[in-house]
Structures are given as structure tokens and as C-alpha cells.
Amino acid sequence: MYKIPGHHHISMITKDAQINNHFYQKVLGLRRVKKTVNQDDPSMYHLFYGDLTGSAGTELSFFEMPYVGRTHRGTNAITKIGLLVPSFESLEFWKNRFESMDVKHGDITKYAGRDALHFEDSEGLRMVLLNNNGDDIPEYWSAWKDSVIEEEHRILGMGTVELTVRHLEKTARTLRDMFGYVEVSRSDGEVIYQSVEGQSFGEIIIKQQDGExxxxxxxxxxxxxxxxxNEEELRYWEGVVKERGFHSTGIVDRFYFKSLYFRESNGILFEIATDGPGFTADSTVEELGKTLDLPPFLEERRAEIEAKLAPID
Known part of the structure; x- marks a missing residue:
């Protein structure tokens, strides 16, 4: 059986790509590694932020939907994103930075067993900075040297991701029995799983919550x-998903990676994505994220697509 080596990326909704672009580059210090469009609806931007090359496990991605309303928080959703920083001193640095830049945040506390600083972006997306405290990170994660954040405090990549569900054991079975995640902690109404035991870059916390x-x-x-x-492993997991009785999209070629999508029993949407070929498939490392990149099947529509998109820096 293949093992899941960690998170690949996580995708969110933004109302304003320009504001989003400023926050994730100029406040959080991430690199915009790809400016492209939603391949299923090329009228909207799809922005990716991460490390130097947008390595798997560092990618935060956003679909711009200008007419979207506010989020009505509830259950059966992915509800928080953990981002790893090097040290406790980094949390203190970020707390001071958030205060100076009027970013909504809490005090330094504990979350999933780590020192933590909860915060939100301007659209209410809930995130938490986590003290990596010298633990291993994937060897291919590569820092972006031009970040506005000094090296000793930069965001390293994704850590714990929080799922909130009505029926905890249904999602737990998907992670544990289907994907081989290891249970590392359990308390009343909460369980933590890791794809690689002892490592937070593949950690998922499931919280039980009734309601809407x-x-x-x-x-x-x-x-x-x-x-x-790679695709060989993706095809293996396609078979596993089908055997478990979940409906999937089948394998979809996203040009930068291949993937499939399915919803588990509480309705949480998962994607399984390959490491490669990566964002340098159509760009040099130096030019990543600077221009609008389109997958080959959309290139002939470039003029039409660009005419519908508002320019962003």
C-alpha cells in the first residue's frame, strides 16, 4: 500500500484578487508562484502562493469570485489552516506584525499540542501559525529569498488542517482505514491524525460539531x-476511492499536476494530487507568478480570457 506523504495544497474563495494578492505577499510574505485561471471557469483568477517554487505542501490557492457573499460558518467543512513557522520567537514576531498591520489575531496559545497564534485574513479566513520548533520539514521545501519577512521568521509551509464535522468517526475512518493516517491524539469530540507519524506537515485534526x-x-x-x-500512485488511489464506494471525478489533468476529487461521508471535498510536473512546467523559477499563465488547452482563448480579468499587480 502506498502512503500519503503529506498535504499538497489547500484552496479557498476570495472576493477580491487584488486585496488577496496584497495580503499573502506583502503581509504574510509568501511568493505568488502562479497567476492563472480556474480551468473549469476561466472567467475567474486562480492564484497560488507558496515557497520559492510552490512546492507541494506549501501551496495556498484562491479562486476569485467577485460576487460571492459572506461565509455562514457551521459544520461539515474545512475550518482552519495551520502554517508552520520556525520558533516561539517567530510567533512573537508575527503577533507584533499583526498588531502593527491591524490584522485580526489572538494571543499566543496552544493548538494541536503546539505553541500557536490564531489569526484571520481580511475576508475572515481562519488560520493559525504553529511553532515548528526545529522539527523536520520536507527536504524539497525551498525558501523564497525575496520575501518581505526575514528568514528566521518566514512561514515554512502547511501544518495542521482542521475539519469540523457532524459525524467524527465517518471522516476518521476515511483517513485511518482508507489512507493509512495514524491516530496520534484523541479527546472528547476531537481526534488528530498524521499521514507521516510525528510530522505536522500531513496532520489533520477532526472536530465534532452538530448544527447547520x-x-x-x-x-x-x-x-x-x-x-x-506520481500518476501511478494516483491511479492506485483512484481504485481505493472507488472500492470504498465514493464517487470521484476520475483523473483530471491540471497541467501543473494530475488529480482526482471526491467527497467523503460528511461532504468534505478532498483532492488527491501528484507532486509534478509543478509550476515550472511553463515558467522559469525566476518568472514564476509574474504573468498570466494558461494551460495549453486554454491558450487559444487568451485574448478572450484576459479581457474579462481585472489586472492585478
């Missing part, structure tokens, strides 16, 4: 993508 299903809007999380190395 979340109604997505600006600042909500659309789906979580988990990593596989």
Missing part, C-alpha cells in the same frame, strides 16, 4: 488536496 452545514462564501475553504508522488 457551513454555507461557503468569501474566506471559506473549498477543498484540501493531499499528496501522491
Amino acid at each position: 452545514r457551513e454555507k461557503p462564501g468569501r474566506g471559506s475553504i473549498h477543498h484540501l488536496a493531499i499528496r501522491v508522488k
Whole structure:
């Protein structure tokens, strides 16, 4: 059986690409590694932020939907994103930075067993900075040297992702029995799983919560993508998903990676995505994210697509 080596990316909804672009580059110091469009609806931007090359496990992606309403928070949703920073001193640095830049945040506390600083972007997307405290990170994560954040405090990549569901054990079975995640902690109404035991870059916390299903809007999380190395492994997991009785999209070629999508029993949308070929498939490392990149099947529509998109820096 193949193992899931960690998170691949996570995708959210934004109402305003320009504001989003400023926050994730100029406030959080991430690199915009791809400016492209939603391949299923090329009238909207699809922006990716991450490390130097947008390595798997560092990618935050956003679909711009200018007419989207607010999020009505509830259950059966992905409800929080953890981002790893090097140290406790980094949390203190970020707390001071958030205060100076009027970013909504809390005090330094504990979350999933780590020192943590909860915060939100301007659209209410809930995130938490987590003290990596010298733990291993994937060797291929590569820092972006031109970040506005000094090296000792830069965001490293994705950590714990929070799922909130009505029926905890249904989602737990999907992670544990289907994907081989390891249970590392359990308390009343909460369980933590890791794809690689002892490592937070593939960690998922499931929280039980009754009530209304979340109604997505600006600042909500659309789906979580988990990593596989290549198409061979993706085809293996396609078979596993089918055997478990879940309906999937089948394998979709996204040009920068191949993937499939399915919803587990609580309705959480998962994507399984390959590591490659990556964002340098149509760009040099130096030019990543600077121009509008389109997959080959959309290139002939470039003039039409660009005419419908508002320019962003």
C-alpha cells in the first residue's frame, strides 16, 4: 500500500484578487508562484502562493469570485489552516506584525499540542501559525529569498488542517482505514491524525460539531488536496476511492499536476494530487507568478480570457 506523504495544497474563495494578492505577499510574505485561471471557469483568477517554487505542501490557492457573499460558518467543512513557522520567537514576531498591520489575531496559545497564534485574513479566513520548533520539514521545501519577512521568521509551509464535522468517526475512518493516517491524539469530540507519524506537515485534526452545514462564501475553504508522488500512485488511489464506494471525478489533468476529487461521508471535498510536473512546467523559477499563465488547452482563448480579468499587480 502506498502512503500519503503529506498535504499538497489547500484552496479557498476570495472576493477580491487584488486585496488577496496584497495580503499573502506583502503581509504574510509568501511568493505568488502562479497567476492563472480556474480551468473549469476561466472567467475567474486562480492564484497560488507558496515557497520559492510552490512546492507541494506549501501551496495556498484562491479562486476569485467577485460576487460571492459572506461565509455562514457551521459544520461539515474545512475550518482552519495551520502554517508552520520556525520558533516561539517567530510567533512573537508575527503577533507584533499583526498588531502593527491591524490584522485580526489572538494571543499566543496552544493548538494541536503546539505553541500557536490564531489569526484571520481580511475576508475572515481562519488560520493559525504553529511553532515548528526545529522539527523536520520536507527536504524539497525551498525558501523564497525575496520575501518581505526575514528568514528566521518566514512561514515554512502547511501544518495542521482542521475539519469540523457532524459525524467524527465517518471522516476518521476515511483517513485511518482508507489512507493509512495514524491516530496520534484523541479527546472528547476531537481526534488528530498524521499521514507521516510525528510530522505536522500531513496532520489533520477532526472536530465534532452538530448544527447547520457551513454555507461557503468569501474566506471559506473549498477543498484540501493531499499528496501522491506520481500518476501511478494516483491511479492506485483512484481504485481505493472507488472500492470504498465514493464517487470521484476520475483523473483530471491540471497541467501543473494530475488529480482526482471526491467527497467523503460528511461532504468534505478532498483532492488527491501528484507532486509534478509543478509550476515550472511553463515558467522559469525566476518568472514564476509574474504573468498570466494558461494551460495549453486554454491558450487559444487568451485574448478572450484576459479581457474579462481585472489586472492585478
